[in-house]
Amino acid sequence: MHIPWLKIYAFLILFLLFVPLILIVIFSFNDNLLGVFPLTGFTLKWYKDILSGKLYINGFKHSAIVATFSALGASILGTLGAYGLNRYRWRGKGPTLGFLTLPILIPSLVLGIALLSYFTFVGIKLSLGTVILAHIVFSTPYVVLIMNSRFHNFDWAIEEAARDLGANALERFRYVLFPLIRPSMIGAMLLVFAISFDEFVVTYFVIGPQSTMPMIIWSMLRRGISPVLNSISTILLILSFTLLFIAMRVLKVKFEF
């Protein structure tokens, strides 16, 4: 009999990749103060602890604020960038696209401290606002890439037809362009939201006195392990998985290479 070793290996590795995350989810319902084995009973205690802790609620709130504004900002800037790249034929389109997507290749650590020195240099006080700015900087390239692929095969005759029928620039955007690119924009926004909500490395340097959720996790991790970390992590995992699922649905990702 032919044994499909490669397939078995592939699924085994995948399983190993997800074991840690699955364990976290299991432990989050485990009635054990250490937050690890043995499994001693089912409890929702650790989830109730999140609700009663002002710190955690605020963390989620701050993360949500940052992620929302970053998603809005990055999707507007990124869409405009991709629009400009594709609307007209011009030289230097390739290099410009390369330059616009450069921040993806810069290590987050470098980007974080560079932004910190910049904000200090210019004299901007660190706050959630600087975090949002920083998140817009590193997530706009993703939007540019997504929207660029949307505009790549765009039929510009539609927009010209609207112009010939007497629509002004605003109307053309509102009634013609926007409805056509809306799915891609929503998908890009969801992705940015998911990335921004979890982002730590850059945030660490440019954050002011208010903490986002990853900052709280970081300080908890430095202090030692607490079972509440399990329930917080589970919520974060569910959040990013859901966002990603919806985004891929909206963007109709097909995994073709």
Next chain:
Amino acid sequence: MMLLFTAPILVFLIYSFWQLEGFEIVPEWTLKNYAQVARNPVYIKLITRSIGIGLITASVTVVLSYPVAYAMAFRMKEGRELILLLMILSLFSSYLVRVYAWKTILGGNGVINILLMNSGLVQEPVRWLIYSRFAVIVTLTSVFFPITILPIYSVLMNIHPNLLEAARDLGAGAALTFLKVTLPLSMPGVMAGFIFTLVLTAGDYITPALLGGSNGQMIGNSIVSQFGIASNWPLGAAITFFVMAVFLALFGVGGLLTKRLGVRS
């Protein structure tokens, strides 16, 4: 947009040439910071260790992920999409959460130690599992695994089936076909995955800070401390650009070497 991104890097570069007097950053041009990095054995040690850990992690990751990518590309029709989906899910799950998950597994009363002790194999917790270079390498490997799979899978999928068929028609067996056709053609993807992982792991500071212990600290941690406790921004900036220069030099040499080898074979 361009301003938003280029200005910080420029300011940062300028800082690396200024100096610290007392607790103030003085705009006086100097190369002192760079000299300090190059002369201090601690930084050199941390940089070599970071590159070492990066090289080990990148090699382990590529070796582990190649068969998976191969299986996806040539042995599966249905499972493929599921695996890709899982890879992307894993990429998008919070980095901190994944590091934390490994902490619960490798820790003193973590999953592995408890299993080992319950089975009677060891009497007390195995200490080197956590707060060690081992912990850093294991965690980084699992974190960057999806990043290496994707480029390898993508090049494997782009190998034309006719090429494999031609090799078989010319009498090559499965092993020979793999060695002479598939592997060389997939090298660009392997290299891309390797370099990505190397750069990202060698520059990481989260995993070493949380799981590295004193022997697992990397250059990223000392850069971060220059911006935190030590509060010597110019020195921190100088270390950063020094490391980036070392990397560029390494890639330059690596590129030349592969070209040489390519010409010879």
